[in-house]
Amino acid sequence: MDMLLIAGLWLDGSAWDDVASELRSLGHRPVPVTLPGQGDGSASATLDDQVAAVLTAVDSASGKVMVVGHSAACTLAWLAADARPEKISKAVLIGGFPAADGKAYADFFELRDGVMPFPGWAPFEGHDSADLDEEARRAFADAALPVPEGVATGIVRLTDERRFEVPVAIVCPEFTPAEAKEWINAGDVAELGKVKHLDFIDIDSGHWPMHTKPAELARLLAAAAEPA
Numbered sequence: 001m002d003m004l005l006i007a008g009l010w011l012d013g014s015a016w017d018d019v020a021s022e023l024r025s026l027g028h029r030p031v032p033v034t035l036p037g038q039g040d041g042s043a044s045a046t047l048d049d050q051v052a053a054v055l056t057a058v059d060s061a062s063g064k065v066m067v068v069g070h071s072a073a074c075t076l077a078w079l080a081a082d083a084r085p086e087k088i089s090k091a092v093l094i095g096g097f098p099a100a101d102g103k104a105y106a107d108f109f110e111l112r113d114g115v116m117p118f119p120g121w122a123p124f125e126g127h128d129s130a131d132l133d134e135e136a137r138r139a140f141a142d143a144a145l146p147v148p149e150g151v152a153t154g155i156v157r158l159t160d161e162r163r164f165e166v167p168v169a170i171v172c173p174e175f176t177p178a179e180a181k182e183w184i185n186a187g188d189v190a191e192l193g194k195v196k197h198l199d200f201i202d203i204d205s206g207h208w209p210m211h212t213k214p215a216e217l218a219r220l221l222a223a224a225a226e227p228a
Contacts (some may be wrong), residue, residue, distance in 0.1 A: 001028050001029065001065070001066055001089070001144070001220070001225045002028075002029045002055050002061040002062070002063070002065040002066070002068075003029065003030050003033055003064075003065065003066045003068055003221060003225065004033055004054065004058065004061070004065055004066070004067045004068060004070045004077075004080075005019065005020065005030055005031065005032045005033065005045065005068050005070075006030050006033045006035070006054060006067070006068065006070065006073040006076050006077055006134075007032070007035070007038070007070055007073060007210075008069075008071025008072045008095075008096065008159075009036070009038075009071060009072050009073075009106060009108075009116070009118075009147050009152075010016070010071045010144035010145050010146070010147060011034060011037075011041030011070075011144075011145070011150075011192065012034065012035070012038050012145060013032030013034050013039060014032070014039075014155035015032075015208075015210050015211070016030065016032040016210055017032075017056045017212070018211075018214035018215070018218075019093075019210050019214045019217055019218045020032060020182075020218075022214060022215050022219070023218045023221065023222060026219070026222045027033045027219065028221075028222060028225065031055050031057055031061070031065075033053060033054055034218065035050045035053055035054075035073075035076075035151075036049040036050055036053055036114045037049065037050070037147065037150075037151050037194060038050075038145050038149040038151075039145065042108075042148070043114055043115055043146070043148050044114075044136060044148060045150060045151055046121060046152065046154055046167060047105050047150065047151050047154020047156075048154065049150075049151075050076060050151055050154075050220065051076065051079050051080075051083070051097075053079075054076050054079070054080050055080060055083055056065070058080055058083075058084050058087050058088070058146050058187035059084070059087070061087075062078075062188065064087055064089040064091045064223075065087060065088060065089060065156040065193060066088070066089050066118065066224070066225050067080045067088055067090075067091050068092040068093070068094065068221060069093055069094065069096070070086045070208075070210065071094070071095050071096040072095055072096060072105065072106040073096070073109075074093040074094070074095075074096035074098050075098045075099045075105055075106075075135065076165065077092070077093060077098070078091060078098035078158075078191065079092045079098075079158070079160075081166040082160050082163040083160070084097075084139075084160075085160060085162035085163050085165060085166055087089055088166050088201055089167070089225075090097065090166065090167045090168070090169060090224060090225070091148065091166055091167070091168045091169075092168075092169045092170075092221060092224055093168065093169070093170050093171065094170060094171040094173065094209065094210075095171065095174060095208075096206050097170075097173075097183075097189045097191070098156075098189075098191045098192070099156045099191075099194060100158070100190050100193070101157060101158040101159075102155060102156065102157075102158065102226075103155070103156050103157060104152070104153050104154065104155060105113065105145070105151060105152060105153070105154045105155070105156055106151070106152045107152050107153050107172040108152075109123070111149050111152065111153075114148065114149045115145070115146035115147060115148055115149060116146060116147040116148075116149065116152045117146040118140075118141055118144035118146070120141070121137055121141070124207065126174075126205060127174035127175070128174050128206050128207040128208075129205040129206050129207065130206050130210070131205055131212045131213075132206060132208070132212065133156075136211065138188070140211070141153060158191070159182070164194045164195050164196055165196035165197075165210070165214075166177070166195075166197075167199070167201070168194075168195045168197065168198050168226045169198075169200070169201055170192070170198070170199070170201065171200040171201045171203055171209070171217070171220060172200060172201065172202050172203065173204075173205045173206060173208075173209050174205070174206050174207050175205050176202065177200035177201075177202050181200065181204060182199055184198075193204055199224075200212075201220055201224065203216060203217060203220060205217075208221065215223045
């Protein structure tokens with residue numbers, strides 16, 4: 001199966017290299033998506049540009065695809081399900097939840113000179129980064145790509161109720177499936193409360209399992225791709 005892999009903030013497609021290698025060995029076709037403004041040097045990219053890049057990848061695939069979003073990019077995966085519900089076999093959300101219609105995509109941190117740079121590790125102390133040693137933290141920070149303001153502050157637009165028919169799997173790294181269920185049942189994740197087929201997958205890692213547990217993450221994605 002084609003699997004579109006969409007990395008979160010400050011990452012480019014190379015974040016998936018180890019996961020993609022393992023997925024290929026398991027017989028799948030991973031397609032890391034290059035997001036405008038996160039790897040192509042364009043500081044003027046917008047959220048619409050990133051959505052367009054994801055939809056181009058969806059449309060280029062043969063047959064249905066599984067779309068995988070990490071962190072903030074869970075919203076991009078969900079926007080793909082909204083725009084192409086007939087083409088998405090499943091949306092897999094790793095360490096994040098989709099923003100609701102009318103909300104900003106990812107205006108989480110300070111903007112400087114038209115971009116949102118990596119804010120350092122202070123906001124991610126605890127479960128998020130517990131499995132990253134000092135060397136891994138330095139490497140991540142050195143490679144982090146500032147996210148264009150037009151992406152971070154872009155407004156999410158969802159229009160097609162058929163998105164709720166798309167099966168969703170939530171991969172739970174720094175939080176547990178029980179916590180995710182609690183948040184959804186409490187109405188904190190409005191979009192997922194309406195999904196008709198929702199699964200939860202546990203992985204014992206921090207927020208970036210593609211870096212710290214790529215083989216296990218790949219096996220979980222391969223299992224998620226199997227028919228129910």
